[in-house]
Amino acid sequence: xxxxxxxxxxxxxxxxxxxxTRRLGGRGRSLxxxxxxxxxxxxxxxxxxxxxxxxIKENRDVYAVPAEFFGFTVTMEHxxxxxxxxxxxxxxxSVAFLNSAVVxxxxxxxxxxxxxxxxxxxxxxxxxxxxxxxxxxxxTRFMPPVVVVIPIFLMYRQVGLIDSKLGLILxxxxxxxxxxxxxxxGFVDEVPAxxxxxxxxxxxxxxxxxxxxxxxxxxxGIAATAVFALIFSWNEFxxxxxxxxxxxxxxxxxxxxxxxxxxxTDWGLVAAASVVFALPVLVFAYLVRKHLVAGVTLGAVRR
Amino acid sequence: MSDxxxxxxxxxxxxxxxxPAPGRSRRLSDxxxxxxxxSPALLLLLAMSVFPLLWALYLSFTDYSATRGGPAxxxxxxxxxxxxxxxxxxxxxxxxxxxxxxxxxxxxxLGFAIxxxxxxxxxxxxxxxxxxxxxxxxxxxxxxxxxxFMLDAQFGVINSLLGSIGLGQVEWLTRQRTALISLxxxxxxxxxxxxMLIALAGLTAVPKYLYEAASIDRASEWFRFRTITLxxxxxxxxIAVLFRAIEAFRLFDLVYILTNGGPGVSTETLxxxxxxxxxxxxxxxxxxxxxxxxxxxxxVLTQLYLRYLNKLKEG
Numbered sequence: 213x214x215x216x217x218x219x220x221x222x223x224x225x226x227x228x229x230x231x232x233t234r235r236l237g238g239r240g241r242s243l244x245x246x247x248x249x250x251x252x253x254x255x256x257x258x259x260x261x262x263x264x265x266x267x268i269k270e271n272r273d274v275y276a277v278p279a280e281f282f283g284f285t286v287t288m289e290h291x292x293x294x295x296x297x298x299x300x301x302x303x304x305x306s307v308a309f310l311n312s313a314v315v316x317x318x319x320x321x322x323x324x325x326x327x328x329x330x331x332x333x334x335x336x337x338x339x340x341x342x343x344x345x346x347x348x349x350x351x352t353r354f355m356p357p358v359v360v361v362i363p364i365f366l367m368y369r370q371v372g373l374i375d376s377k378l379g380l381i382l383x384x385x386x387x388x389x390x391x392x393x394x395x396x397x398g399f400v401d402e403v404p405a406x407x408x409x410x411x412x413x414x415x416x417x418x419x420x421x422x423x424x425x426x427x428x429x430x431x432x433g434i435a436a437t438a439v440f441a442l443i444f445s446w447n448e449f450x451x452x453x454x455x456x457x458x459x460x461x462x463x464x465x466x467x468x469x470x471x472x473x474x475x476x477t478d479w480g481l482v483a484a485a486s487v488v489f490a491l492p493v494l495v496f497a498y499l500v501r502k503h504l505v506a507g508v509t510l511g512a513v514r515r
Numbered sequence: 516m517s518d519x520x521x522x523x524x525x526x527x528x529x530x531x532x533x534x535p536a537p538g539r540s541r542r543l544s545d546x547x548x549x550x551x552x553x554s555p556a557l558l559l560l561l562a563m564s565v566f567p568l569l570w571a572l573y574l575s576f577t578d579y580s581a582t583r584g585g586p587a588x589x590x591x592x593x594x595x596x597x598x599x600x601x602x603x604x605x606x607x608x609x610x611x612x613x614x615x616x617x618x619x620x621x622x623x624x625l626g627f628a629i630x631x632x633x634x635x636x637x638x639x640x641x642x643x644x645x646x647x648x649x650x651x652x653x654x655x656x657x658x659x660x661x662x663x664f665m666l667d668a669q670f671g672v673i674n675s676l677l678g679s680i681g682l683g684q685v686e687w688l689t690r691q692r693t694a695l696i697s698l699x700x701x702x703x704x705x706x707x708x709x710x711m712l713i714a715l716a717g718l719t720a721v722p723k724y725l726y727e728a729a730s731i732d733r734a735s736e737w738f739r740f741r742t743i744t745l746x747x748x749x750x751x752x753x754i755a756v757l758f759r760a761i762e763a764f765r766l767f768d769l770v771y772i773l774t775n776g777g778p779g780v781s782t783e784t785l786x787x788x789x790x791x792x793x794x795x796x797x798x799x800x801x802x803x804x805x806x807x808x809x810x811x812x813x814x815v816l817t818q819l820y821l822r823y824l825n826k827l828k829e830g
Binding site for chain 2 (some may be wrong): 275276279329350356363366446447459485490494
């Protein structure tokens with residue numbers, strides 16, 4: 213931290229004594245801070261840049277020792293390999309991406325359909341033990357996936373949901389509903405209940421008042437919430453790897469992880485697949501940047 | 516946060532606003548509506564979260580094995596005593612503790628420092644924040660795979676960089692001690708932005724007039740930081756730290772991808788050990804008991820988290 217130690221020890225009764233001379237003036241200090249921030253930003257972003265760089269390098273440059281930072285030949289081969297299989301057809305990875313889109317999309321839709329009305333009800337009505345219910349709902353989201361997956365695996369084996377998209381969709385929905393309820397309750401709380409009361413005085417039923425007056429105001433919030441649910445399901449790995457196995461069902465995270473199974477690993481391909489996989493997430497995250505604090509704390513913290 | 520609920524459900528209010536007869540029927544339908552809107556979500560959670568956990572609880576008292584099949588025999592608390600007295604489990608608990616404390620501490624210090632530095636800038640805050648947040652949005656799979664590549668002893672870029680400044684090669688992922696350090700470093704890289712984001716939210720919420728008052732009093736920078744900034748940001752920061760601690764305790768995917776628990780068992784966390792017992796050893800009963808014990812820890816941590824959250828919301 214940029215606060216210098218000599219200030220800390222010498223100025224305890226600060227107002228009685230003349231101010232001790234600072235080592236750094238306002239501008240010098242500001243420069244140090246900017247430099248520090250730059251170094252930290254480079255450290256944080258370097259792996260991402262390196263990943264992008266690796267994805268457009270030819271294989272011999274990928275494994276070059278010492279590593280090549282500039283002056284390599286740019287190739288799009290790895291990106292082609294992500295989508296096109298060795299036989300010219302669709303690659304297993306592209307199928308996995310499609311599966312991911314279906315699973316994430318449907319589970320997000322279901323979580324929204326289930327979660328938004330529940331959030332509205334929790335916000336508007338004096339539900340019995342509301343706080344306890346809400347806390348219970350959130351705590352289901354904190355269960356360790358590795359632990360939950362054991363009984364889920366046995367359960368799915370009984371009902372034939374192992375290695376099926378429906379199975380993944382159900383468990384992702386269950387993990388996204390608590391988030392949707394918490395996140396949406398915040399948005400519903402921001403819409404004054406008086407709107408609905410006024411509509412009801414005009415003769416609408418409460419359900420109509422919700423649909424006609426509150427719901428349209430909630431659309432931006434619903435969109436932001438859905439985007440976060442989409443990101444969570446898209447990135448999810450633990451359930452995907454234990455509950456699915458065949459190429460036609462597998463989602464992208466286990467498929468990408470499967471690329472390093474053999475004796476040699478095509479790191480260029482891994483990098484390209486990772487870039488393709490991460491790009492939509494970054495775009496979506498940018499779109500909901502205003503709600504990031506609420507989103508990443510599962511709707512618990514709002515500022 | 517203002518609570519709008521009493522406005523709509525206060526019987527007096529309803530009675531005064533509308534004629535009594537419709538008011539009564541509407542209250543009734545309100546309850547019906549609440550049930551209709553809440554119960555589908557709750558039913559799903561009961562089926563997909565509570566029921567599996569209860570099943571795991573039942574299995575934890577048996578010697579059931581998912582591969583052997585056959586009926587489960589009741590063994591009482593046998594699984595629990597076996598786990599709690601196992602030296603293997605103690606070692607994993609220690610590994611998990613080192614990992615959780617190490618990673619969360621590093622993230623907190625770094626994340627708060629970055630947030631503090633950003634909050635002092637007047638220009639480019641938005642861009643800086645966005646850039647710093649990138650690692651957090653990546654899937655643990657991508658993060659794990661890519662760091663595995665970067666930390667490779669032969670052609671990894673980290674060793675290459677170390678070599679170019681004249682330092683020796685480090686076998687990051689294949690030596691016992693460095694493997695755990697690598698895990699902590701990678702987790703820190705990914706989740707420092709999380710702490711930064713929340714700390715930044717706290718820092719920007721500190722009212723400006725407090726600083727102005729302090730500077731009229733000619734209070735030192737450090738004094739201001741210690742008496743204004745830290746106490747005001749601390750409650751929010753604590754929430755973030757607890758949240759990260761729970762997540763780190765649950766962590767499985769990064770370990771699975773980055774080190775697969777190795778070398779030896781040096782990076783096996785409790786989560787990873789549960790997986791090995793359940794899916795490689797197929798001791799489903801034992802794994803269930805193990806899992807239930809982990810759930811208990813998570814419940815305690817979650818309660819702590821929710822309590823602080825509640826305090827923050829009311830305060």
